[in-house]
Each structure stands twice: as C-alpha cells, then as structure tokens.
Amino acid sequence: MIQFLSCDWGTSSFRLRLVRVEDMRIIGEYLSEMGVQQANRDYLNAKDSSGRTFFYRKLIKKAVRSLESELHLDLAQTMIICSGMASSSIGIDELPYAELPFPVDGSRMNIQFYRPTEEMDHPLFLLSGVKSESDVMRGEETQLIGIILQLKNFDGSGVFVFPGTHSKHITVSKQVVTDFQTYMTGEVFWLMSRSSILSKSVSEGEENGDASELAFIEGVRVGAKNNLLGSLFQVRTNDLFGKLVQNDNFHFLSGLLIGNELCNLVRNERRPVFLCAEGPLHYWYAKALEILRVEAKVLSPQEVRQAVVYGQFEIVNDTINHEKSIFLGSF
Missing domain, CATH: 3.30.420.300 (2-keto-3-deoxy-galactonokinase, substrate binding domain)
Structure with missing residues (x-):
C-alpha cells in the first residue's frame, strides 16, 4: 500500500x-x-x-x-x-x-x-x-x-473563504490565484472577548437556543454596515442596558466581526463563492452568508x-x- x-x-x-x-x-x-x-x-x-x-x-x-x-x-x-x-x-x-x-x-x-x-x-x-x-x-x-x-465542474474562477484566526479570502481566475486578503477576525474576536473592556460584557458558554442565534444574526447585520470601530462598543451597551445576556452578547460580537469580514463579498464581481470551513465556524459562516444573501457553495467539513x-x-x-x-x- x-x-x-x-x-x-x-x-x-x-x-x-x-x-x-x-x-x-x-x-x-x-x-x-x-x-x-x-x-x-x-x-x-x-x-x-x-x-x-x-x-x-x-x-x-x-x-x-x-x-x-x-x-x-x-x-x-x-x-x-x-x-x-x-x-x-x-x-x-x-x-x-x-x-x-x-x-x-x-x-x-x-x-x-x-x-x-x-x-x-x-x-x-x-x-x-x-x-x-x-x-x-x-x-x-x-x-x-x-x-x-x-x-x-469547477470553471476556474471563484472566491474561496477560509475562516480562522487569520481568515483568508482567495481570488482565483482562470485557474490562477490572482489576489487574496487576510482578515484578522479570529484574533480580534479573541482579544475583544478576553482582553478588552468588552470582555466584561460577554461570556462563553452553551448556546442559548434561538436567542443566541438571533443575537448572532443582529451582529452580522450591524457588522455588514462596515463601520466596525463605531459598532464594537455596542457590545458593551448591550450589556449595560440589559439588551442581551452576556452569553448571547458573545454571539453578537462573533456575528459583528464575521459580518464585517464578509460584507465585501456582497459587492463581489459575480465570481462564485466557496466556503471552506470546519468545526463550529462551518455553521456560523454559512449562516452569515445566508443572512447577507451571498450565494455560496458550502463545502462539507x-x-x-x-x-x-x-x-x-x-x-x-x-x-x-x-x-x-x-x-x-x-x-
């Protein structure tokens, strides 16, 4: 063998x-x-x-x-x-x-x-x-x-999304990589949720069913407006004003960053999008693309x-x- x-x-x-x-x-x-x-x-x-x-x-x-x-x-x-x-x-x-x-x-x-x-x-x-x-x-x-x-039946062109600590969006045209961009989504999420003032407003734990998902969806929509620095403090006010419990706020922050990363795909120049993710990121990135109405082929884990x-x-x-x-x- x-x-x-x-x-x-x-x-x-x-x-x-x-x-x-x-x-x-x-x-x-x-x-x-x-x-x-x-x-x-x-x-x-x-x-x-x-x-x-x-x-x-x-x-x-x-x-x-x-x-x-x-x-x-x-x-x-x-x-x-x-x-x-x-x-x-x-x-x-x-x-x-x-x-x-x-x-x-x-x-x-x-x-x-x-x-x-x-x-x-x-x-x-x-x-x-x-x-x-x-x-x-x-x-x-x-x-x-x-x-x-x-x-x-790959026709030689597409944008391939690889989520992670440093997510990569890789552009392929005529069977050649022509460009790519790094998004520090995972690292920023780690820093914000553990080392910043926002860490006092979020907590990681079991998902709170529909409430966690709804918080994530709202985060994606806010993040997709592409005003990240102006939106991050909303995680703090969500907690201060009692809008979200800290576990749901954790998912809001996740959605905020993922939505901000993916918003550029909304303006994608007609290239097919391929999501390449494993683990929990597979579900959440697929959900975010759905929310943003980005048609994508979601590869299996x-x-x-x-x-x-x-x-x-x-x-x-x-x-x-x-x-x-x-x-x-x-x-």
Whole structure:
C-alpha cells in the first residue's frame, strides 16, 4: 500500500496524518498543541547546537513514533510532506514565498527536500507559502489546491473563504490565484472577548437556543454596515442596558466581526463563492452568508478536512514531474 505522512504545522497546532494514496483516505491522525510558535520557544530555550532544522525534525519524528504506537504500524522511511508555518522564519527552515499569479496546480510552489538521515529516517518535503504585494499566507494555498481537486465542474474562477484566526479570502481566475486578503477576525474576536473592556460584557458558554442565534444574526447585520470601530462598543451597551445576556452578547460580537469580514463579498464581481470551513465556524459562516444573501457553495467539513492531504500530494507529485514515484523506497 502506497502511503505518506501529511504534516500540517500551524502557529498554534500540529497535525500529522497517515494517508493512503489510492483514495486519499486518512488512516490515522496525531494532534498536538505544539505549534510552530511553541516549538520555536522550546528550541531557543534548549540552545540545541545541532541547529533548528535538526531540532524540528526530531519533534516530527517523535510525533511519528506516537502515531506508530497508536496504529501498531512500522512507518520507517515513510515520506513526509509538511506545509503551513513550518516554512516560516520560526519553522524548520524559512522558504521564500511563491509569488502571484500562482497556478492552482501548485507548480510554482517553492519546495525544500531533506534526505533521510540516521537520526531521521524519513524523507521530508517542506512546502512554502505565497505572497502578494501586500499580504502573505502559508498553508491556505495548499488547502486551496486540495479543495479545487475535489470540486466537480469547477470553471476556474471563484472566491474561496477560509475562516480562522487569520481568515483568508482567495481570488482565483482562470485557474490562477490572482489576489487574496487576510482578515484578522479570529484574533480580534479573541482579544475583544478576553482582553478588552468588552470582555466584561460577554461570556462563553452553551448556546442559548434561538436567542443566541438571533443575537448572532443582529451582529452580522450591524457588522455588514462596515463601520466596525463605531459598532464594537455596542457590545458593551448591550450589556449595560440589559439588551442581551452576556452569553448571547458573545454571539453578537462573533456575528459583528464575521459580518464585517464578509460584507465585501456582497459587492463581489459575480465570481462564485466557496466556503471552506470546519468545526463550529462551518455553521456560523454559512449562516452569515445566508443572512447577507451571498450565494455560496458550502463545502462539507469532510472535504475541507481532506483538502490539505490532496493539496500536499498534488504539489509534490507535480513538482517531481512524475520522473519516478516520489514514494519509491518510502513504503
């Protein structure tokens, strides 16, 4: 069975998955909160003379061993493909960004290959990110490629929305990424709900049924008016004037920020919109698009979950130009 290890290494999370190439089925998964930011702190504190690359590869190897133990498999020499923040200045190695226009087959991706060593018996491909004149992304471009591979009858154009701490809206035209924009929605929500004066007016807890959803809907409508700085303090007055209980106000704040992020799509120039979200964000972003009357194809959480592995395999396999199987001797 031909297989590879997919490593999706973000700022605050680490995900390693064993993937069967034949059908891209995820056989097993190892999750950790050891994101690149924490790994970098550990590396600096350890003062490891062997160097950053060696230190990070040891962390990956440790994760592989945990996955081996869980699956009762020997994964020695299995190919690893790694994307995300692992190619940043605080990652394994800093790779230069690919530039726009960026074809959605990944053929212009910058890649670093590491041969197996005695200490790390896994060949490793590290994938770069993409930059525009004013923005950068590492990881979402790989997800995008995997999403498009799963789409049926894709005509080559669309706006792809990837919600998260730093949401990305990626514009594709004629099978090429022509632009993208980052929205700090998730991070601003975290700061407002935990560290600002607004934190005294919201509380996170179980949803209060219809009341929470109605608060979210109102937040989306207010946020979509695109006057965010003038609207944020309404979260405080909702509490002071007894308009919303704090749990519902939490959802109002969420809707306010998501509505502000998505309002630009209302003026979208007729390109189809694709929502690519997992977890709770899948429901709330889909609801917000519905409220704003933005017609969108909402991908299933499973399709989004599979996107990274599809994208990683496509990029590496295309880069090697099929001269020989990239998995030769790796399974």
